[in-house]
Structures are given as structure tokens and as C-alpha cells.
Amino acid sequence: MKPIKRIDEPNCRRYQLDLHTDYLQRLYDVISKIGPEKILLDASDIVTWDTGLKEQGEITREIKASEESESLLKKDEERDQIISALFQDIRSAARSPLPARREAGHKLKLVVDTYKGLQKERWAGETAHIKGLLNDLDKSEYAAAITTVGVAELIQLLRTTNTAFDTLRMARTLTSASKNLPSAAEVRKKNEDALYAILFHIEVAYTMAPTEPERKVIGELIDQINRITHEAKATFNQSDAQRKAAKQPKEPKQPKEPKQPKEPKDPKPAPDPKQPEQPKKPDEKPKDPKKPDDGNPDIKLPEE
Incomplete structure (x- = not known):
């Protein structure tokens, strides 16, 4: 069975335009050093990809301006x-x-x-x-x-x-912003499609290499591609974490501790339910209607 060597998934669609452009340009720099025929490509494939990258670079500079x-x-x-x-x-x-x-x-x-x-x-x-x-x-x-x-x-x-x-x-760049350039999204997609096609050809070329020295060269190219991909992902993750942290609301201030309520005065003891409350004694005893008024002893009640 022929050997296989995988290229890491680029997963660059979420990258900001400047990082996306830099990532693709770095990949182009290392891939273009290999003869196109050794990675099963035509020379025109590399030229077309280079043209697309230059176009994307110009759009990036316009946005930066x-x-x-x-x-x-x-x-x-x-x-x-x-x-x-x-x-x-x-x-x-x-x-x-x-x-x-x-x-x-x-x-x-x-x-x-x-x-x-x-x-x-x-x-x-x-x-x-x-x-x-x-x-x-x-x-x-x-x-x-x-x-x-x-x-x-x-x-x-x-x-x-x-x-x-x-x-x-x-x-600031002196490039005029009035040029009829395509949209950044359109150019990004075109260059990404070209990248995925080229990476596929590189993997196949590694497997189909006619000699071990040629396979070794392609294997080293794959290692370089993976290293660039790892660095770009690390840069994106760091930037993304900073952006999310900036959006997080600041922690609210801790509320002050409430003051401790004052101790209430000692309440009067509750009445004992077993002991009925004693009525208050009046200042004077109630008068007996059958008894004469003590103030006039001569008055007598009629006998029954």
C-alpha cells in the first residue's frame, strides 16, 4: 500500500481579511517554490492563484486605508x-x-x-x-x-x-479607493477554492511520487504547510479570545453589606394561657343596690 500524508484542515473561512490574506500568501510562498509538475499541477494553476492573491491583497490595503x-x-x-x-x-x-x-x-x-x-x-x-x-x-x-x-x-x-x-x-496608502475591485467575500472564496484544490493535489502527489527523494521533498512541503496553518490558527484564536473578552460586561460592583439592625428592647413576657388575666381592681367597690347608701343610714328598704 502506498504511503499517505495528510494536510491539516485550513479552516480559514472565519479569519479576518488581513489574517486570511497573510495566511494564503505564506502558503503560496512555500508552495510556489516546488515545480508545479511535481505536485500534479500546471504552471497556469499557480499563476491564476497568484493573480487572485494579489487582488485580495489590494482589497486588504484599500480597507486598511x-x-x-x-x-x-x-x-x-x-x-x-x-x-x-x-x-x-x-x-x-x-x-x-x-x-x-x-x-x-x-x-x-x-x-x-x-x-x-x-x-x-x-x-x-x-x-x-x-x-x-x-x-x-x-x-x-x-x-x-x-x-x-x-x-x-x-x-x-x-x-x-x-x-x-x-x-x-x-x-497611509496612496492607492486610490475608486478602483473597480470585486468584493472581499467573492475574492476570498475564489482563493480558498483554489487553495483546497492545490492541497488535494499535493496529498495525491505525495502518495504517487515515483521516487522516495521526490516523496521526501513533498513531505517536507506538507510539514511547512501544517506549521503555517497551526500558527495562523493560534493567531486567530488569540484574537478571537480578546474580542470576546472585550464584549463581556464588566463585573458589577459588590453591593455594600446592609447595616445590622439594632437589637430590639426586651419584650414584655407573654401571658401564661393557664393563668387567666386578673381584672384590674376598681378604685371603689361597686355598690349593692339592695343596701342603702352608706351616706344616709336612716333610709330603709321596704320588706318583701
Whole structure:
């Protein structure tokens, strides 16, 4: 019986697009090094698969560019808020009743007034003018005023945020998003179908190898494929666990322990049911209607 060597199930349909693209590209890199005829394929099969992977890579970059655009918008909003806060603090100091603070604020106000409306400029112009503002404030003649007004921290925050914005803008792909590309789902399915067909041919080629050296080469290829598959699955599982953990609601705060109720006062002892309750004695004895009133002894009752 001829030997059999299995390739692990890719099971990559749940992968995020970037992980899915990276996984297929890594498999292509190792499979394409083997002559197509040795794994029972035509050269055109590998070329077609490569074309599909490049198309998927382009779609992935387009989606990433859109995500980077959203990040740029948020970062631009951050630096606009910092600029507004910086200008407001300086102008407020220029109106201070404290002479030293008012003088320092007025000195810095002359600088920032030349950058009025900075937050409304286009991205490229705003980025360049923020650098100009920071260079002006870096001059030694303004160091004491910055300390007096207390805006050193805001200036440093503006510098950090502007650098981060510029880095994001430069890293963003310049590829136009207006190209007529197919949907990501369509391309994914096409490339997955090609992958499963190629893996099937590799398994058959291992079994049908005419010589042991050729079978060994294909066996090593299968080992590489399985290793890449294991790494991709581990990456997906880790990412999936983090995503699920982020969706879990936070544990509610433990309620405070209720205060212990005060001890009730000693209750009166319950009456003994065997002992009937004694009626209260009246202040005076009830008068006998047959007896005369003690107050007038001369009155007699008629005899019966």
C-alpha cells in the first residue's frame, strides 16, 4: 500500500481579511517554490492563484486605508482641541489681574495670534503650521513666559499629537479607493477554492511520487504547510479570545453589606394561657343596690 500524508484542515473561512490574506500568501510562498509538475499541477494553476492573491491583497490595503483615514480624523480632532486649549490659556493669561502673569500671557499672545484659525486649515497646511508654531515657542526668549503661564505640558502634548498625525498620514496608502475591485467575500472564496484544490493535489502527489527523494521533498512541503496553518490558527484564536473578552460586561460592583439592625428592647413576657388575666381592681367597690347608701343610714328598704 502506498504511503499517505495528510494536510491539516485550513479552516480559514472565519479569519479576518488581513489574517486570511497573510495566511494564503505564506502558503503560496512555500508552495510556489516546488515545480508545479511535481505536485500534479500546471504552471497556469499557480499563476491564476497568484493573480487572485494579489487582488485580495489590494482589497486588504484599500480597507486598511479606510481605517487609517478614520484614525487620521480622530487624531486631527485631538490636536484641534489641544490648539484651542493652548490659545485659550494664553489669551486668558493676557487678561490676568496679576501683572507678571498678564505680561507673560501678552508676550505669548503675540506669537499665537499669528496662527489664528489654525484648527480650520487643511491637514497638510495645519501640520506644517503647527510645526512652525512649536518652533517659535521653542525659542529661549519665551521659556520664562511659558513657565509663568503654565502651558509647557500643552505644548508638549501638541508636539506629540502632531507627530503622530504626520506619521499616520505618511503611512497611509496612496492607492486610490475608486478602483473597480470585486468584493472581499467573492475574492476570498475564489482563493480558498483554489487553495483546497492545490492541497488535494499535493496529498495525491505525495502518495504517487515515483521516487522516495521526490516523496521526501513533498513531505517536507506538507510539514511547512501544517506549521503555517497551526500558527495562523493560534493567531486567530488569540484574537478571537480578546474580542470576546472585550464584549463581556464588566463585573458589577459588590453591593455594600446592609447595616445590622439594632437589637430590639426586651419584650414584655407573654401571658401564661393557664393563668387567666386578673381584672384590674376598681378604685371603689361597686355598690349593692339592695343596701342603702352608706351616706344616709336612716333610709330603709321596704320588706318583701
